[in-house]
Amino acid sequence: MPSEMAIRSRSATASARPWSASGANRTRRVSVESRSSLCTSPPSPGPPVAAVYPALRPDRVELVVRRPFSGPAPVTTVLQGTPPLGFQIYSAICLATSPRTTTRAGTDMTEPTVNYASSSLGDDALEAAFEEALRAIRAERPAPQPLVIGGEELHTGDVIVREDPCHAGVVIGAAHVATTEDVTRAVAAAKTAAGPWRRTPYAERVAMLRAAREDIAQEIAYLSAVVSAETGKTRLEAVGEATEVLDMIAHYCDLMIENDGYCAPLKPSGGDTNFDVMVPYGAFAVISPFNFPVALSIGMMVAALVTGNTVVLKPSDKTPRSTAEIAAILRRHLPAGVLNVLNGGAGVGQALAKSDVDGIAFTGSAHVGWELVATRSPSGLPRPVLAEMGGQNPAIVAASADLEAAAQGIVRSAFGLSGQKCSACRRVVVDRRVADDLIDALVRETEKLVVGDPLDRDSNLGPVIDDSIAARIDEAIATAQQDGRVVTGGRIDRPGNFFAPIIVTDLPLGHRLTREELFAPFLAVTAVDDFDAALAEANAVDYGLSAGVFTGEQAEIDRFLDEIQAGVIYVNRAAGATTGAWPGVQSFCGWKLSGSTGKGGLGLWYLPGFMKEQSRTFAGQQ
Numbered sequence: 001m002p003s004e005m006a007i008r009s010r011s012a013t014a015s016a017r018p019w020s021a022s023g024a025n026r027t028r029r030v031s032v033e034s035r036s037s038l039c040t041s042p043p044s045p046g047p048p049v050a051a052v053y054p055a056l057r058p059d060r061v062e063l064v065v066r067r068p069f070s071g072p073a074p075v076t077t078v079l080q081g082t083p084p085l086g087f088q089i090y091s092a093i094c095l096a097t098s099p100r101t102t103t104r105a106g107t108d109m110t111e112p113t114v115n116y117a118s119s120s121l122g123d124d125a126l127e128a129a130f131e132e133a134l135r136a137i138r139a140e141r142p143a144p145q146p147l148v149i150g151g152e153e154l155h156t157g158d159v160i161v162r163e164d165p166c167h168a169g170v171v172i173g174a175a176h177v178a179t180t181e182d183v184t185r186a187v188a189a190a191k192t193a194a195g196p197w198r199r200t201p202y203a204e205r206v207a208m209l210r211a212a213r214e215d216i217a218q219e220i221a222y223l224s225a226v227v228s229a230e231t232g233k234t235r236l237e238a239v240g241e242a243t244e245v246l247d248m249i250a251h252y253c254d255l256m257i258e259n260d261g262y263c264a265p266l267k268p269s270g271g272d273t274n275f276d277v278m279v280p281y282g283a284f285a286v287i288s289p290f291n292f293p294v295a296l297s298i299g300m301m302v303a304a305l306v307t308g309n310t311v312v313l314k315p316s317d318k319t320p321r322s323t324a325e326i327a328a329i330l331r332r333h334l335p336a337g338v339l340n341v342l343n344g345g346a347g348v349g350q351a352l353a354k355s356d357v358d359g360i361a362f363t364g365s366a367h368v369g370w371e372l373v374a375t376r377s378p379s380g381l382p383r384p385v386l387a388e389m390g391g392q393n394p395a396i397v398a399a400s401a402d403l404e405a406a407a408q409g410i411v412r413s414a415f416g417l418s419g420q421k422c423s424a425c426r427r428v429v430v431d432r433r434v435a436d437d438l439i440d441a442l443v444r445e446t447e448k449l450v451v452g453d454p455l456d457r458d459s460n461l462g463p464v465i466d467d468s469i470a471a472r473i474d475e476a477i478a479t480a481q482q483d484g485r486v487v488t489g490g491r492i493d494r495p496g497n498f499f500a501p502i503i504v505t506d507l508p509l510g511h512r513l514t515r516e517e518l519f520a521p522f523l524a525v526t527a528v529d530d531f532d533a534a535l536a537e538a539n540a541v542d543y544g545l546s547a548g549v550f551t552g553e554q555a556e557i558d559r560f561l562d563e564i565q566a567g568v569i570y571v572n573r574a575a576g577a578t579t580g581a582w583p584g585v586q587s588f589c590g591w592k593l594s595g596s597t598g599k600g601g602l603g604l605w606y607l608p609g610f611m612k613e614q615s616r617t618f619a620g621q622q
């Protein structure tokens with residue numbers, strides 16, 4: 001019986017990048033290599049290649065196959081479905097064109113083109129489809145999203161509603177709230193489904209998730225509109241987020257394949273055969289924030305699922321619809337019980353943290369994240385808590401910097417999504433000799449920004465998420481007026497929580513507005529004497545998520561790379577001083593208070609956090 005296949009698809013990874021050339025008539029080279037069934041438990045037959053990697057068309061795939069352990073001489077053949085009995089696939093060149101996927105507007109999304117560094121959608125059909133979808137969402141009365149437990153949708157219980165942050169009173173999302181009993185039942189369902197899901201060959205799990213990705217690619221305009229409606233983010237940010245979902249799924253699936261399901265042979269010893277195998281923990285709670293309600297929930301869910309864990313998802317109560325809708329697409333491709341959904345706020349999150357889940361993936365604020373890290377399972381044993389949290393991200397501007405590039409990169413990162421990104425630039429630390437010129441450039445760039453409704457094509461930023469963050473901004477402005485100088489920005493006189501982006505200078509060194517995460521369109525500029533002082537000030541916070549530097553001096557770049565205390569760093573980047581990380585392109589690891597594991601999402605080392613290691617030694621040669 002053929003053993004489980006492991007597929008290496010490095011060029012497929014590259015083809016998923018938003019910057020790669022158009023997919024038409026591209027030849028995909030997919031090296032496919034088998035791994036001994038000793039890595040699986042129990043051994044399982046290899047599924048047909050076309051099921052594993054949908055882009056492969058069996059009639060157009062040239063395969064090199066070999067019998068297990070039969071030496072290096074390969075036999076070339078053409079695959080028709082499952083590998084011939086007793087053979088293992090060694091490598092493959094796919095001659096087929098990738099399937100093209102289209103949005104409702106007929107836009108090809110096979111090769112995603114919008115990312116967080118884009119300055120426009122560049123696609124009239126997509127613009128029109130987004131507008132039509134957003135108008136429709138605002139006009140309808142949404143049905144509450146159900147709870148999902150063990151494959152059953154439950155339309156019962158209290159309902160939370162989400163109002164459009166651009167139009168008070170217009171309900172655009174709703175969901176049934178979980179009770180404590182629902183939490184217990186959902187966790188039990190996830191634990192029941194965990195065994196069969198863990199034993200499903202990873203290549204089949206990958207195939208299911210990639211099929212879900214194809215469905216999501218059809219819905220980019222609609223999903224972006226739902227995200228805009230619930231968060232108030234502009235269409236560029238929303239389409240960027242929906243597009244990130246596609247690359248997030250592609251990236252984590254590719255990583256699983258490239259790493260042979262995280263099963264590797266170790267050195268043979270005294271006639272023994274040895275393997276290092278990564279095994280999923282079981283059932284993971286996934287608790288997501290409001291600001292990227294589809295990308296970040298998908299990122300955590302797909303990482304948990306592809307590695308063989310089942311999931312109990314708890315979306316933010318500020319975005320109950322966006323997260324539930326993307327989860328519904330995923331669920332269509334998964335066995336019952338593998339993905340369960342519990343709606344609600346902090347109380348439901350706390351109940352989940354007290355439950356018998358085997359691990360927690362959390363993205364959100366530091367105070368909640370570190371509270372979760374301190375929890376134990378009911379048995380008293382520790383469990384993994386992968387928490388990715390906030391930031392107080394600096395951009396250093398040296399005397400030798402290109403000030404126009406610096407101003408562009410800083411304004412983009414400080415005020416995109418109204419400063420409600422964990423990676424947003426919150427502080428500028430500038431050499432005193434160029435401070436006035438930089439502040440002038442920052443104000444010029446900032447005052448070009450249009451604050452408005454995502455329905456307007458010209459809007460560069462929307463409202464902030466709710467009254468509580470708006471109240472924090474009002475308070476911060478009052479404090480800044482007293483302790484420093486507000487050089488531009490403030491509340492806009494219109495219904496809703498709209499703010500013109502705020503720049504503040506002259507706060508005393510160490511002021512709390514330069515140390516705490518406000519999560520708002522609020523930027524503090526601090527002038528310092530030299531690069532030493534700039535590095536010291538940049539590092540003088542408890543957070544360590546992202547940071548940027550603008551300088552013309554190589555020695556300063558080298559010092560920044562060596563000394564800055566942050567996991568995501570950028571050098572001289574006008575497209576975003578501290579923001580814009582993308583799956584497989586940047587990794588996204590929070591240092592210090594910003595992350596609990598020393599490994600981040602988006603990069604190379606996230607998936608192993610969802611698995612525990614096991615060494616397997618078999619006496620004798622296998």
Ligand SMILES: NC(=O)c1ccc[n+]([C@@H]2O[C@H](COP(=O)([O-])OP(=O)(O)OC[C@H]3O[C@@H](n4cnc5c(N)ncnc54)[C@H](O)[C@@H]3O)[C@@H](O)[C@H]2O)c1
Pocket residue numbers: 287288289290291292296314315316317344345346347348349350353363364365366368369371388389390391421422423517519545588590594
């Ligand atoms: N590092 C990253 O990758 C990253 C990405 C996005 C956002 N963030 C951070 O997230 C924060 C903004 O998001 P938010 O306001 O939704 O964060 P939040 O911490 O308020 O909420 C996040 C999630 O936790 C739930 N929750 C709240 N209190 C809880 C508790 N006591 N126990 C369990 N669950 C609880 C919420 O309902 C929500 O689902 C910012 O601090 C931002 O920097 C970090």
Ligand SMILES: N[C@@H](CCC=O)C(=O)O
Pocket residue numbers: 116291292420421422423578579580581582
């Ligand atoms: N990946 C996004 C941030 C996500 C968190 O809020 C960026 O890098 O700008």
